[in-house]
Amino acid sequence: MSARALTAASDFFAPRADIDGLLQEFLTEKARTATVPGQAALALLLREFSDGGKRFRPLLCVAGWHAAGGQGDPAGAVRLAASIELAHACALIHDDIMDAADSRRGRATVHRQLARNHKLPSMADQFGISGAILVGDLALVWSDELLHTTPMPDAHRAAVLRCVDLARSELIAGQHLDLLVTGDLDVSVETTLTVLRYKTAKYTVERPLQVGAALAGAGHQVMDACSAYGVPLGEAFQLRDDVLGVFGDPDRTGKSRLDDLREGKCTSLIAHALRAAEPVQARRLRALIGNPRLGEHEAAEARDILTRTGARAAVEQMIEERYRQALDALAAAPFPPGVVHTLETVAEATVHRTA
Amino acid sequence: MSARALTAASDFFAPRADIDGLLQEFLTEKARTATVPGQAALALLLREFSDGGKRFRPLLCVAGWHAAGGQGDPAGAVRLAASIELAHACALIHDDIMDAADSRRGRATVHRQLARNHKLPSMADQFGISGAILVGDLALVWSDELLHTTPMPDAHRAAVLRCVDLARSELIAGQHLDLLVTGDLDVSVETTLTVLRYKTAKYTVERPLQVGAALAGAGHQVMDACSAYGVPLGEAFQLRDDVLGVFGDPDRTGKSRLDDLREGKCTSLIAHALRAAEPVQARRLRALIGNPRLGEHEAAEARDILTRTGARAAVEQMIEERYRQALDALAAAPFPPGVVHTLETVAEATVHRTA
Known part of the structure; x- marks a missing residue:
């Protein structure tokens, strides 16, 4: 650094x-x-x-x-x-x-x-x-x-409260959609992206930035810049989590690489793979995912299919695209230069982390 | 009327x-x-x-x-x-x-x-x-x-929000205490009163009155009068519910007279009876209460013990005392006369209802 x-x-x-x-x-x-x-x-x-x-x-x-x-x-x-x-x-x-x-x-x-x-x-x-x-x-x-x-200054209060209320209701909507599709491996990539947009991207990055900005009396330009940076970065953050959950080094992440696969949650990574897979690969992947007793050997097999179908590369590309979008938004944002640099560092650390 | x-x-x-x-x-x-x-x-x-x-x-x-x-x-x-x-x-x-x-x-x-x-x-x-x-x-x-x-007028906002936040946290504290003592028939009358004070009296009567009053810019005297009226009335409201749950006429209340007994919740009525009962009555009451298959015959027996021990009369007296306290508070309250009369009618209807 x-x-x-x-x-x-x-x-x-x-x-x-x-x-x-x-x-x-x-x-x-x-x-x-x-x-x-x-x-x-x-x-x-x-x-x-x-x-x-x-x-x-x-x-x-x-x-x-x-x-x-x-x-x-x-x-x-x-x-x-x-x-x-x-x-x-x-x-x-x-x-x-x-x-x-x-x-x-x-x-x-x-x-x-x-x-x-x-x-x-x-x-x-x-x-x-x-x-x-x-x-x-x-x-x-x-x-x-x-x-x-x-x-809070009286003039800023309504905007702060609106952002807080919105953040909470969006999270709930995302969690509810996640519940609705749990156990369903036929979910579209688009739906998995909607879940992560609401459950993670907006709730974790966009809205917290905006709540703080609203307290300082941010106008539309600053609020919009928070969204333009926060939503793609938040999506990249969750996509990175999804990749690390299957491909991460447990010594670095401190988490098992088996839990996500055992749980059978249909992440963007899985949805991608199932769409791109040959029938025989898709059948095998469906048999592996969601098996609560899945072992290291089967996990390696699942990772192999996720790689061969190009799903891993596709998600890495989605992460990179969103990272670039976030940086572009930051370059155009009306934030003080020191804050721009801080948020660049945050984006880099979020997206390219190994843990 | x-x-x-x-x-x-x-x-x-x-x-x-x-x-x-x-x-x-x-x-x-x-x-x-x-x-x-x-x-x-x-x-x-x-x-x-x-x-x-x-x-x-x-x-x-x-x-x-x-x-x-x-x-x-x-x-x-x-x-x-x-x-x-x-x-x-x-x-x-x-x-x-x-x-x-x-x-x-x-x-x-x-x-x-x-x-x-x-x-x-x-x-x-x-x-x-x-x-x-x-x-x-x-x-x-x-x-x-x-x-x-x-x-809301800016000058009234803090008081409104404080009342709302307090109402919610008090309810949760009351519910939590209720959970803690569920299944325990050795609970003191005092504890059953603490549960109903927080879970019902403050949450249902005192705080809603105060939230509305705070919006209108109530001073300490009005806020205190809301408490002086609301807490005893709210306690009487729940005590009446407890009595109706066991002694009420199902044709009027629309509720079974068996559910409360089957559930085995230790209301003030039950706690009173267990404290006042002879050993043989107490043993029988403990055997009846909390039996999920309790029938009409056993319920009549439980009601008989609740009456003979004086528990029913004691709770009726508690209701009457609290009703009087609420009316006395109202007589001394700095409320407009029309509101005093409305709240008298509410108290009467709450306490002496049969449904």
């Missing part, structure tokens, strides 16, 4: 300590001032849950504030960023229930933790799920509290 | 058509402008779900606005009221998942509807639950959108 890129990266990550500190402080205070038996435990559980994660969305929120010319003390942007992170906790906790996931961020998922701590074994699983639905709801409600107590 | 009481009741219910109209219009527009496949169906599902219910909370919100001197066009209070109703839809949809309930408002619950419509039978139940978690989340997010687009 060049010295300039290092500075840009350090600018991007600089607010992380403040965001983390605010979240921990907010949730500690919730535990301290709890009035209902059991309430403090919920706050502490959310505090533990929030102690981890990449903070990509909240950091983009602060970057968006700078992109729209925000200067001086970024306390308002940091508070909004913390609000975004708590709403994301809701999404993850509810998602883990839907996926019946056992672990998250190196710990047991919330529904598993709650089940484990329940005193009546016969009711533990049901209690875990019910409790985790409530903990997710609580994260969203407290996200709102952080949002509602962020000092 | 006297002519004066009739006028008061009609004042209370008058905004209902506007609240219903706004909700239907808002959700129809969401379906019309949906951009993601499957999103319109979620909006229509919520529209159908919202077409029913007593609207007690939203009507209290508008009443609170009048209580604080709100005059002229109540459009803002109506919009806030609709927001409260949509957040309540989230609570009900998520609650129905937690209770594994089959029906709500005369229709299949949301998770059952979604399961029924899924094309892959093997995944239908899981899809129903996952989808209903998302539909509940969406109701909360759209409740926020209505809240965030309610025109």
Whole structure:
């Protein structure tokens, strides 16, 4: 990394300590001032849950504030960023229930933790799920509290709230479409792209940037530039995840290369391969994908088909196209030069990562 | 009912058509402008779900606005009221998942509807639950959108938002405590009262009144009067529900008198009885309550024990005390006389109902 890129990266990550500190402080205070038996435990559980994660969305929120010319003390942007992170906790906790996931961020998922701590074994699983639905709801409600107590110029408030509300409803629409097509390998590449646009690209990149930008009073040009950069970059981010999930080096990603294949989710990579495959390849791929006991040998076979059908190359090309689009948008964006450079570095790191 | 009481009741219910109209219009527009496949169906599902219910909370919100001197066009209070109703839809949809309930408002619950419509039978139940978690989340997010687009004087906004956030977090704390003690018949009367204070009294009466009052710029005296009236009345409301659930006339309530006993929830009525019972009565009551196949004969036996132990009379006395407290608070409240009379009528109807 060049010295300039290092500075840009350090600018991007600089607010992380403040965001983390605010979240921990907010949730500690919730535990301290709890009035209902059991309430403090919920706050502490959310505090533990929030102690981890990449903070990509909240950091983009602060970057968006700078992109729209925000200067001086970024306390308002940091508070909004913390609000975004708590709403994301809701999404993850509810998602883990839907996926019946056992672990998250190196710990047991919330529904598993709650089940484990329940005193009546016969009711533990049901209690875990019910409790985790409530903990997710609580994260969203407290996200709102952080949002509602962020000092904002009256003239900017409507735009900030509109972006927040939109981000959340788009995520839900994307998750719902994802649920609808789960188990269906005949899904079109277009549908897989719609899922990742709503579930990831807009929610993870475009909207957090815009929320921060709106706080700084961004006009249409800045808001549009956030979209022009954020949507393709967000799509590339998820496409890279899909490739790493199958082709990544587990020593670098820290994740199994088998889970995505075993889960049988029809990513763009798979949808591409099934469309381009010879009948015999397609039959084999369908037999491999979604097999919960798929082993290393079969995974290698699936990777081979994904490569031979040209699906891997096609997705790499889609990533590259979107990366270029994001950089072009950045070159034309009315952002301060320092922010442009930061967001270039973010794009490069997002797209060309190996972990 | 006297002519004066009739006028008061009609004042209370008058905004209902506007609240219903706004909700239907808002959700129809969401379906019309949906951009993601499957999103319109979620909006229509919520529209159908919202077409029913007593609207007690939203009507209290508008009443609170009048209580604080709100005059002229109540459009803002109506919009806030609709927001409260949509957040309540989230609570009900998520609650129905937690209770594994089959029906709500005369229709299949949301998770059952979604399961029924899924094309892959093997995944239908899981899809129903996952989808209903998302539909509940969406109701909360759209409740926020209505809240965030309610025109409010800048000076009143912080108080409105604080009340809304508090109402939601208190409900969750109450639901969580309820979950924690479910299946435990050794719960104290005090704990059952804490559950109903947070899960019902504050959430259903106190906070909706205060949200509306805050919109009209209520000062401390009006806000405190809303609490002084709302908390005891809300407690009496739930205690009446508990009594009707066991002693009510099914022809009038439209509900089975067996469900509450079969479910085995430890209401104040049950907690009272177990505390006052002779050992032989307590053993019998514990054997009856929570039996999912409890019949009419056993229910009559349970009712007999609840009466003989004095539990029924004790709860009736608790209701009456709280009713008196609410009326005393109203007599001292700095509300316009018309609102005082409306809220007296509401209290009377809430506490002395047979359905």
